Amino acid sequence: MKRAFCVLLLFVLLSLTFCGCSPTIANIDDLMRPPKLSGENSGIQEAFELATAGKTIQMKTPTTGSHRSSYVLYDIDGDGEEEVITFYSDATDETAVYMHVLNFSDGRWQSVADVKGKGTEVYKIDFCDMNADGISEIVVCWSLFESRGGKILTVYAPSFEEESQTVRELVSEPFTQSVILDIDGDGTDEIFLAEISVSNDKTSTLGKVLSMDSDLGIYSMGIVELTPAVSILALQSQPAKNDSPAFVFLDSVINETTAITDIIYWDKETFSLKAPLSETNRSAFSETARSASLTSADIDKDGQLEIPVTKTLDGAQTVSGEEVQPLELTTWLKFSNGALSAEQRDLMIYSSSYMFSFSETDAKNIAVVNDTAERICSFYKRNHAGERGSLLFEIVTVPSVEWERRQMEDYTVLTTNHSLTYAYKITEQGTLEDIDDVFIASRFSTLTA
Numbered sequence: 001m002k003r004a005f006c007v008l009l010l011f012v013l014l015s016l017t018f019c020g021c022s023p024t025i026a027n028i029d030d031l032m033r034p035p036k037l038s039g040e041n042s043g044i045q046e047a048f049e050l051a052t053a054g055k056t057i058q059m060k061t062p063t064t065g066s067h068r069s070s071y072v073l074y075d076i077d078g079d080g081e082e083e084v085i086t087f088y089s090d091a092t093d094e095t096a097v098y099m100h101v102l103n104f105s106d107g108r109w110q111s112v113a114d115v116k117g118k119g120t121e122v123y124k125i126d127f128c129d130m131n132a133d134g135i136s137e138i139v140v141c142w143s144l145f146e147s148r149g150g151k152i153l154t155v156y157a158p159s160f161e162e163e164s165q166t167v168r169e170l171v172s173e174p175f176t177q178s179v180i181l182d183i184d185g186d187g188t189d190e191i192f193l194a195e196i197s198v199s200n201d202k203t204s205t206l207g208k209v210l211s212m213d214s215d216l217g218i219y220s221m222g223i224v225e226l227t228p229a230v231s232i233l234a235l236q237s238q239p240a241k242n243d244s245p246a247f248v249f250l251d252s253v254i255n256e257t258t259a260i261t262d263i264i265y266w267d268k269e270t271f272s273l274k275a276p277l278s279e280t281n282r283s284a285f286s287e288t289a290r291s292a293s294l295t296s297a298d299i300d301k302d303g304q305l306e307i308p309v310t311k312t313l314d315g316a317q318t319v320s321g322e323e324v325q326p327l328e329l330t331t332w333l334k335f336s337n338g339a340l341s342a343e344q345r346d347l348m349i350y351s352s353s354y355m356f357s358f359s360e361t362d363a364k365n366i367a368v369v370n371d372t373a374e375r376i377c378s379f380y381k382r383n384h385a386g387e388r389g390s391l392l393f394e395i396v397t398v399p400s401v402e403w404e405r406r407q408m409e410d411y412t413v414l415t416t417n418h419s420l421t422y423a424y425k426i427t428e429q430g431t432l433e434d435i436d437d438v439f440i441a442s443r444f445s446t447l448t449a
Contacts, residue, residue: 043109044071044084047102051111056091063143065124074127077160078134084109085138087122095120099140101167103160112160113167118152120145128180128189130155130212137212138167139191141178153178153193157216171218173210181237183209183246184266190221192237192248192264196229203228205252207264207273224273226262227281229254234295238305247335249296249305254281261288261296261307263335276338287340292328299332299344306332306343313358315367315382316347327368329358349377350447352397354422357443366392381433392430393440396423412437414444422446 049057059070067074073082084102097117102109119142127136138156154172159165175193183190191210196203205228211221229252238247248264260281267274280286287309294308309331316327330348333340345363346355351372358366367380367388375397381389395414398406403421411423424440 041071044102047109047111048084048086048100051100051102051114052088058089058091058094060087060089060097060122062087062122062125065126065141067125072125074136076127076136076138076158078136083112083158083160085125087117095145097122097142099138099156099167101138101158103165105160105162105165110165112158112165115156115167115169118142118154118172123151124178126180128191130189130191130218131214131216132188135159137170139178139180141175151175153191155191155210155218170212170216171210173208177232177235177250179235179237179248181239181246181248183237183248184211184221184268185240185246188212192235194226194232194235194250196232203230205229207248207250207262207275209266209273222266222271222273224264224275225278226250226264226275227252227254227260227278229260233259233293236296236305238303241303244336247305249307251295253293257291259290259293260286277335277340287333292330294330294348297332299346304334306334307340308332313347313363313368315380315386315388316370317368318351318370318372320372327370329363330355347377348447351375352377352422353420353447354395354397355445355447356395357445379430381429390429391427392433392435393424393426395440395444396425397421398423414441415446417446420446 061070062068070086072085075081076083081104086100087097088100089097097120099115099117101112103112117140121143123141123143126139128139129136135158138158140154140156142152142154144150144152152172153175155170157168157170173193174195176196177194179192180189181192182188183192193208193210194205196205205226207224207226209221210218212218231253233251233253236249238249240246245265250262250264251259253259261277262275262281263277264273264275277288281288288307290308290310292310294310296305296307298304299306310328311331312326313329318325318327327347329345331345332343334343345358347358347368348355349370351370352375365382367382368377370377376394378394379392381392383389396411398421400416400419400421408423411425414422414424426435
């Protein structure tokens with residue numbers, strides 16, 4: 001390591017000597033600038049630099065979402081040609097972030113707007129057509145440096161008419177997390193905001209839907225009180241399907257040890273937002289309470305989200321060296337017809353990035369030991385006293401590059417990817433208990449990020 005550093009230092013000094021320059025330290029902001037655009041897109045950068053001439057530019061990139069680039073290209077007006085949005089700060093005022101919009105018109109890229117943002121960083125940018133006019137509104141979420149987790153959502157209305165190319169701010173709202181969906185089923189997008197606020201040492205969480213009228217006016221379509229939360233783990237939407245309305249799933253942490261899920265939907269009969277789980281989540285026996293920070297997911301790939309609930313599984317444990325901890329069984333709950341029901345149950349083996357499905361019978365009759373050091377999960381038959389008995393089968397996880405070298409001929413490969421190979425071995429006792437290749441393959445699935 002020391003040798004490599006010395007070689008690098010010598011190279012830098014020689015470079016400076018040969019170019020006839022004295023050593024200088026570059027500004028870190030300059031080093032963080034993105035590479036210059038080239039080819040057809042080079043005109044974008046030229047137009048941007050011309051419009052911001054005289055400023056010391058530091059490019060900004062959205063920290064999350066689908067558009068995480070210094071130059072965001074999107075067909076805002078639906079004409080088949082993409083417009084460009086970029087974010088930057090000026091060294092003279094590093095507390096401000098600007099949004100710059102460019103449009104390709106008259107055979108060249110032209111600056112349309114340079115808008116001072118509402119925060120110190122860009123959290124996320126989205127696009128949605130809130131009034132079905134074929135033009136997407138620009139939805140920018142700004143982070144506030146001085147506010148712990150605080151954010152501002154701003155909706156902008158762009159216009160690319162030849163006579164008047166503008167970007168107009170419509171509304172700015174404080175929020176914690178947001179999601180875009182057609183919540184009322186009218187064919188246009190709305191924006192759902194979840195906001196955690198603290199007043200007089202009392203925490204509250206509200207859900208709000210922003211909609212747009214025909215005159216580009218933004219208004220609050222509905223507000224609903226949710227379970228008071230400390231933080232939000234995830235905010236996801238589920239589109240309407242058959243007779244089921246669109247749902248918003250809000251996974252949040254309500255204290256140091258507990259996470260819950262609220263479900264929000266639009267009631268067409270009362271013209272209001274509903275959160276049917278909020279009241280039960282406030283009780284000591286919430287149906288969605290769990291110890292792990294798991295988020296809702298479409299676990300069975302049917303297009304509907306399921307809510308995870310964890311419970312310690314009798315006779316199951318995770319071993320890491322001398323440390324032994326109980327292993328939890330995760331039950332995934334589906335919300336349908338106003339009620340929750342168990343969809344499936346899984347052992348989540350996070351140390352090896354997979355899960356193994358259990359039936360209610362399996363949970364009573366099978367003991368499990370997950371050795372994280374050896375990366376072997378062993379499944380045993382439980383006797384009448386509930387104690388661990390004969391080994392039935394085991395699943396091993398091996399780095400793919402090591403699989404051939406390990407020569408584990410008595411194991412059968414389940415699946416492999418670029419990093420890990422999963423294999424299993426069934427014992428004679430397992431075969432007697434009707435455990436076969438189909439049983440294991442049908443219960444096993446890898447976890448994806």
